[in-house]
Amino acid sequence: MNSINLICWAQSLDNVSADHIEENGTMVDSGNKSSRQKIVSQISRVTSKGNKAFSDQVITIYLLRDEFLIDLPAEQKDIRGRTAPIICCGNIPQEWSEEWPASVISRMEAFAKRIDRSISSEHTEIAMDMLTKINQKKNDSSQLLPLIGKIGIIIAFLICLLLLLRR
Amino acid sequence: MPIPLIVVAVLAGLGLIGGGAIYLNWDKIVVSWSGKKLAVLGARATGKTHLMQFLSTGTIPSGYKQTYGTLNTDARRFQLRELDLKIKKTKDVSGGYSDDVYPEWKSLIDDADIVFYLFRIDQMLASNKDTENRVHQDMRHIATWLNEHPNRPLFFLVGTHGDLAQPDFTKIAENKIGDFYDRVRNIEAIQDAILFVGGAKNTKLILGSMKDQEWTEGLVYQVMYQLQES
Numbered sequence: 123m124n125s126i127n128l129i130c131w132a133q134s135l136d137n138v139s140a141d142h143i144e145e146n147g148t149m150v151d152s153g154n155k156s157s158r159q160k161i162v163s164q165i166s167r168v169t170s171k172g173n174k175a176f177s178d179q180v181i182t183i184y185l186l187r188d189e190f191l192i193d194l195p196a197e198q199k200d201i202r203g204r205t206a207p208i209i210c211c212g213n214i215p216q217e218w219s220e221e222w223p224a225s226v227i228s229r230m231e232a233f234a235k236r237i238d239r240s241i242s243s244e245h246t247e248i249a250m251d252m253l254t255k256i257n258q259k260k261n262d263s264s265q266l267l268p269l270i271g272k273i274g275i276i277i278a279f280l281i282c283l284l285l286l287l288r289r
Numbered sequence: 290m291p292i293p294l295i296v297v298a299v300l301a302g303l304g305l306i307g308g309g310a311i312y313l314n315w316d317k318i319v320v321s322w323s324g325k326k327l328a329v330l331g332a333r334a335t336g337k338t339h340l341m342q343f344l345s346t347g348t349i350p351s352g353y354k355q356t357y358g359t360l361n362t363d364a365r366r367f368q369l370r371e372l373d374l375k376i377k378k379t380k381d382v383s384g385g386y387s388d389d390v391y392p393e394w395k396s397l398i399d400d401a402d403i404v405f406y407l408f409r410i411d412q413m414l415a416s417n418k419d420t421e422n423r424v425h426q427d428m429r430h431i432a433t434w435l436n437e438h439p440n441r442p443l444f445f446l447v448g449t450h451g452d453l454a455q456p457d458f459t460k461i462a463e464n465k466i467g468d469f470y471d472r473v474r475n476i477e478a479i480q481d482a483i484l485f486v487g488g489a490k491n492t493k494l495i496l497g498s499m500k501d502q503e504w505t506e507g508l509v510y511q512v513m514y515q516l517q518e519s
Contacts (some may be wrong), residue, residue, distance in 0.1 A: 133355045133383070137333040138419045140386045155388050162389045169358030170380060193357065202334050205354040 126225065128212040129161050130233035135200045142237045147229070149236070165191065165211055176252045181245060183252055188213050190256065194230060194249055196239040208234050208241060218261035223253035324364055324375035325516075328397040328442070330431065331407030332423045333384035336449040336499050340407070341381040343505050356383045359393060369506060372513045377402075387426055398434045398442065403516065405445045406431060406482075410496055411453035413476050421478040432485035444486055445512060448473060448496040458498060470496060 130144040140152035143161055150157050172186030184191040191211040200206045210230045215222050227246050234241050327344070329337050338356050343349055345362035360381045366373070379401075382393055398404055406427065412420035435441055451458040451469075461469055473479055473496055483492045493515050497508035 131357065133333065133357065133385070137355075137384075138423075141389060143389075152386065152388075158386075158389045159392050162383075162385065163392055165357060166359040166382070166393050170361055191358070195354075200334070200355055202353070204334070205352070207355060207357060209357050 126212060126215065126222070128210055128226065128229050129164065130230060131161065131165060131209040131211070132196065132233070132237055132239070133200070133206060135198060135206055137200060137202065142233075144233050144236070147232075161211075164189075165209060168211060175256060178248070181249055181252070183249075183256065185214075185256065188216075190214050190253075192226065192230075192249060192253070194241050194245050196234060197242055198239050206239070208239065214257060214260050218257060222257055223250045226253055324366075324377040325402040326377040326400055327379045328394075328401035328404045329379075329381065329407065330394050330397070330404065330427070331384055331447075332387075332409075332420070332427065335384060335407040335409055337384065337407055338381055339499050339505070340405070340447075340449075340509070341379075343499075343509060344376060349499065349502050349505050356381060358383065369510050369513055372510065372517055387423060391430055394430070395434050398431065398438065401442045402440075403443045403445070404431070404435065405447050405512070407447045407449055408479075409450050409453075410448040410473060411450045413448070413478065414454045414472065421476075424478045425481055428482040428485045432487075435486055435491075443493070443516070444491060445493045445495055445515070446479070446482060447508070447512065448494070449499055449508070451496055452498040452500045452504070459500075459504065470494070 127146055129146075130142075132142045134141055143150040143158055145157065145161065150161065152158070168184050168186045168189050168191040172184035172189070172191065174182060175185040175190075176183040180195055182193045189211070190213070191209060193207040193209055196206045196208050198206060208230055210226055210233075212226070227250050231241055231246065329341055331337050333355070338353075339350055341362050345365055362379055362381055364375070364377050366375045380397060382397060383390055385393075408424050409417075409420060413424070431444075435444060455461070455469070458469075474483075474494065479494075483489055483494070486492050493512075495508065495511045495515065497504065497511060499505040499508055
């Protein structure tokens with residue numbers, strides 16, 4: 123599978139320090155304003171304009187055209203006792219990929235470990251299942267649309283032919 | 290030459306879909322057109338999501354989670370005691386690390402009729418330097434965006450967590466609440482904040498607590514009362 127671009131984000135647990143941002147496996151320093159703002163804007167766009175493809179009060183997945191965003195809770199809470207989500211955002215592959223769901227989860231787990239947090243296996247299993255379904259659905263619709271288009275053209279051609287012959 | 294039937298069918302289908310979408314969204318369009326659009330801003334853990342949920346559903350959250358991205362809230366006609374206010378669909382944003390979120394905040398202000406900036410009364414009265422610096426930095430930016438706005442929104446400075454600032458906050462007598470307000474107004478960062486946005490005439494200061502449903506209603510009532518008076 124070609125390398126995929128993934129962004130990971132997590133708010134600091136003390137609610138004061140810089141939030142943790144990683145792009146394609148590399149941490150984005152708090153001084154790198156333009157990259158960080160671009161990433162935060164991407165996360166905002168997907169959450170505000172996208173649809174909730176899955177939500178069970180713990181895990182949420184947003185979809186916006188070819189983009190996805192997944193929110194998994196870390197096992198650690200913030201200083202106020204609030205749930206601290208780990209976010210991953212990127213593009214869904216154009217073609218079916220058996221490795222894609224696992225690569226997203228693996229990236230999130232590695233990011234969590236990097237910032238001294240962890241994600242429960244119960245949550246990663248549910249997330250893996252949901253991402254697999256999303257990838258499968260996307261693959262199905264990307265094969266279905268050209269087929270519907272072809273059938274539509276054939277029907278339109280036959281109707282026009284029939285009308286011409288009846289004259 | 291007669292139009293092929295398939296073309297007629299497609300056009301009719303598109304008409305039905307478009308008309309249906311407008312019909313189904315009519316209520317939201319009507320509420321949005323007559324309502325106010327809010328921007329609720331503030332550093333992390335100041336109560337933005339709590340306030341947004343209350344304004345959009347009338348209830349306070351049962352559990353709490355750090356906010357990420359930008360989450361949409363529905364338009365609502367809001368009635369609290371004798372007050373009546375229609376609120377447009379709006380967005381709950383992350384408090385985030387300041388520089389990261391400023392473009393999103395600006396975008397929210399550009400679209401807003403009313404801007405709330407929430408701050409922690411308890412941390413400000415305790416002279417928490419991180420909080421003071423954050424309020425100072427946020428307000429400098431917010432003041433710039435408000436000044437650049439073609440139709441300057443109403444601006445509220447809303448102090449939250451009053452119950453954590455003073456144990457007997459919820460029992461402060463009416464004739465003593467002015468002293469509490471003076472304590473907060475005398476904080477340098479608050480004085481600067483009010484100055485940045487053009488002085489007391491351009492800022493409404495509201496102090497309160499959202500520790501439970503009743504106190505959240507009380508804080509929001511204060512805000513809504515001031516809005517009706519504006």
